[in-house]
Amino acid sequence: MRPTHYMLALATALGCAFAAPAFAQDTIKIGELNSYKAQPAFLEPYKRGMELALEEINGKGGVLGKKIELIVRDDGANPGEAVRVAEELVTREGVVMLTGTFLSNIGLAVTNFAGQKKVFFLASEPLTDKITWADGNKYTYRLRASTYMQTAMLMPAAIAANAKRWAIVYPNYEYGQSAAATFKDMLKKAQPGAEIVTEQAPPIGKIEAGAVAQAIDDAKPDAIFNVLFGADLTKFVREGNTRGVFKNRTVVSLLSGEPEYLDPLGEETPVGWIATGYPWDKIKTPDHVAFLTAYQKKFNDYPRLGSIVGYTTIKSIAAGLAAAKSTDTEKLVEAFKGLSVTGPFGTFTYRASDHQATMGAYVGKLALEKGKGTMIDVKYVDGASVLPSDADTKKLRPSAD
Amino acid sequence: MSVLELRGLTKSFGGVHAVRDVSFEIGAGEFLAMIGPNGAGKSTCFNMINGQLAPDSGDILCDGKNIAGLAPRDIWRLGVGRTFQVAATFGSMTVIENVQTALISHARESYRLWRPAASRHRTRALELLRQVNMQDAADRPSRELAYGDVKRVELAIALANDPKLLLMDEPTAGMGASERHGLIELVKRLVVERGISVLFTEHSMDVVFAFADRIVVLARGRLIADGDAASIRDNVQVREVYFGTGKTFAGASA
């Protein structure tokens, strides 16, 4: 870590923190901000993923003849703090680009900041469609498959269930709402006869799991579309299992196959749910095997989805810098257009039309093996296959060029 | 002409009559004591006059205006000042600021947001403090005062709205004998100088009989006697209430 010292000017009562002057630039500084304290389950593996990628890249001499230096900050899980941290990274640390963020509202705030201050921003994890579409801008790219894409990946399975009566359960904030809306939209188009018999929208983190499971059961659906995750999901699944809510019903579920959300379920894993996720033990592609081996060797632990996102984020940045042959923002923006990157999930590109990466996700059925949750019948769905065409994308991106 | 007139004042709490059909009046410049044994209804009666309690029935006429059920601050605006049984001041202020706050309120300036309170009515406040012999302590924090001094400051506050009637609930409670007489003498002097009427309750009979112009006696919620010191001293009913026997006040207060 760069030596930095602070003088707390208490005497002035209004104290200002002074930083040591920036040293000569012998590294390329990347600013990374994330809600490390609020979302540690995802972000601790994420940080490890970044470290691994950094080690690999710098081990081979870095990019543009310089090593990459990552400056990591906590954003306090608060958009206001996040914007301040972003300013700090840009103005005091002198980073050449920003990356990171997990929560959608923070991702959007930083996206907007990037557009305003003309800073390159690679949003790694936030899922909201708005980052690349409604509120997208020239300076912002996004790695992770969006809410829309994740939902679209599950649609073939949902339609194959041929269910007439659907129940939807989602956390009541933007991610849940837009997933539910996309699902309803797509279902209506593909299967006009289907009906939504109940919609449960518990507040995030505060689900009344027993009551919600019961209300869904009472609506007598044939199938359930679930958007819950984290502690809400765990509570809901245990209640639902005990009450027999999932019996003889097709359940289609977003993100539930990700180790972050699947592992805590353990023996409670709802077998047979069709979900997007990351079955780290089932992916045998050479790219992934190489990553898995390196990761397990370095950390003596298996990777989570966060590890993939963190690792691929840094790989993308290195590829972008190499293609731009410069750290100049405008050149980076150009370089990312159509940039091709190879990560553990294989090769994907950053679309020029909406700045969305086509990195996909795995879809499969949740299963229980040796008392632990995993996925079977897994299939990789390429992000490009579920994204709208470039022409349609233009309409979704009114404010960006 | 009477400054205050009570007519058939009645108040009960959960079926228990605390004050029953009490009527009396206070003349201008009169120094009137209200006495009675514990539980006689003095405090209830007092709190109805100062607005803390609303009577169940009966009128309280102040200069002919019925003030029964009005809020304490409205009664104060009609020229009725008061002191409390347990004296205290606004602890976060200096002595003179206490008085100034009352003067500011009297001048209806409490909602002013700009010119500092410290510069308002300072002369008048000093004058009031001088009258209670507290001018030297004007700029001390009031919470540092001895109890007897707090009583004096409270009196200065109570005089801030030029009251025509002063209600004093046990003004000498918690004071030593010499302090007690000093305070009452002070009150009496101010009353005479300013022509104020005073209604006070008091436990200390020597004070009552030495200073009061007139005395009203309550017992079990009813008014049982009303007259000057001599007539009360000799009143059989009063003696019975206080002593149950023929003992006299002279003996009791000795």
Place this chain on the structure above:
Amino acid sequence: MTLNAFLFQILNGLSAASGLFLIAAGLSLIFGVTRIVNLAHGSLYMLGTYIAYTFATKIGGVTGFWGGIVATALIVGVIGALIEIVLLRRIYRAPELFQLLATFALVLVINDAALWLWGPADLLGPRAPGFRGAIEILGRRLPSYDLFLIVIGPLVLLALHLTLSRTRFGRLIRAATQDREMVGALGVNQAVLFTSVFALGAALAGLGGALQIAREPANLATDLIALGDAFVVVVVGGMGSIPGAYLAAVIIAEVKALCVGIGVVDFGFVTINFSKFTLVAEFLVMAIVLIARPYGLLGKAQGAVRSIAEPEEPIRPATPLLKALGAVVLVLLVCLPLLAQSTYFGSPYLLVLGIDVLIAIIFAASLHFIMGPGGMHSFGHAAYFGLGAYGAALLVKWLALPFGAALVAAPLLALAGALLFGWFAVRLSGVYLAMLTLAFAQIVWAAVFQWEGFTGGSNGVIGVWPPPPFDKSWVYFLLTLVLAVAAVLLLRRVLFAPFGYAMRAGRDSALRAEAIGIDVKRVHWLGFAIAGLICGVAGGLFAFAKGSISPETIHINRSIDGLVMVLLGGVQTLTGPIVGASVFAVLQDTVMRQTEYWRALMGAIILVLVLAFPQGIVGAFAALWRKAGGRT
């Protein structure tokens, strides 16, 4: 919803109610006796879930689960006793509410400790031995563990009731809840009583947490969620009333269960999804109860607690020294844009941080205005900050108002909110006022969060940037500086004006203030409004400084930040909030960058400050100054 479905949801509600009751009972006891607003209560609950999980998985079986629950309650009880002895006992003589600061620090420390000990992943415990399955009732399957919880809640209630009514300890607790000084006068060792009550309350929190491991995973977010739930239940039930807590828990849990049960209803002209209302329901219940029954359902009016703290000094105009110091600071600040450009030790970031510090100062100074001189401890000051911020952002977004107009209009929205909420709030006092302000703030937060179409929901409003020349940091900094200085001086001016004296008179003694013609409620109401207005200025500045806002600007965390700033600086001094806000904002900026466990570090620093400066930072310096004879 059929009748059976309805009845069944009532059962669901009852089992949820037991959980709520167990968290709340301990908080209610602790508050009733010690008057400490224990923010760490949710953290004790969270520790309960983690410790019980460890027993249930490491030892396992019946012993590990059921024995572990008992052991957990005892362990958390001991932790509670330690907190009381080691920390809180040292600061009982501090100004009212100061202990809140210490418990806030504990929240930060305990959360990071749990992260360090148990790791970041959620940990779901095993099903309860003996209660793994479900029982068929009304044609539906009710988990047998739910049935167990439905029974255990009233059992604990009964046990507590017997303890409180039949034992000497219980009688002391009840007496202390009514009148703390009286118990002291009776010759009871107050220290022992406080410690044991704290331990009992903590043990109940631990028990509540331990019992939940069969239903929900131990996770790091439960501390604040449990704390929020517990507060609502305690306030609705009545502070210090255990049966009240149970009653309130039942009402709140049932309202939520029924909202879920009703689900989506099509009224023909509008479709409403009632399941979305569970968030706002509890705060609506709280607000309604507090307005109708200010002391909660079964609570009793509590005698005013005479503070055992050092009383407040009279306010004095600034001394020449303070004026000079203020002038120096001001000159430094005006020069900050130049300093920031200097290549040696400057950085444009100084201005960004400076803007944040100045906004924090306006926020804290406006809170201090009602909290210190007004004696109204608002736990929901973020509402007016948020109204200002959203006012500015939405006026720009929907009405395309120019920057200047939006910045002027935003505080007016905060003023309107403060007038409305303040009208109800000033009718209460002490902790009930605090809780009602909290309830209002949470209602505003929930409304903003839910009203996606208008407010942007959880994502908030983005793209609210100031136009040139204010897009330059140094210009915006100077604008913020001008407004901050104006706000601070204005509030100060008002405090020295008759209005400030009337407000303090009402705080010192409402009875005496009324007796000299002051309409205390009205004065306090206007004070509340002025604070809201000024706070709205901070909110508006914040929106444009960040370019975006989201519901976090109204969140309870921001209200607590405000309290921390004011208490840290010293609630009994006029410069306290300025110093407190500056120290807090700079600390946050510095600490967040320094370490992985920054929350624990932040907590530790606050703990040190709390123990070193029980009067707040400025309060401590002022006391030293007086001792040194500096007053003359």
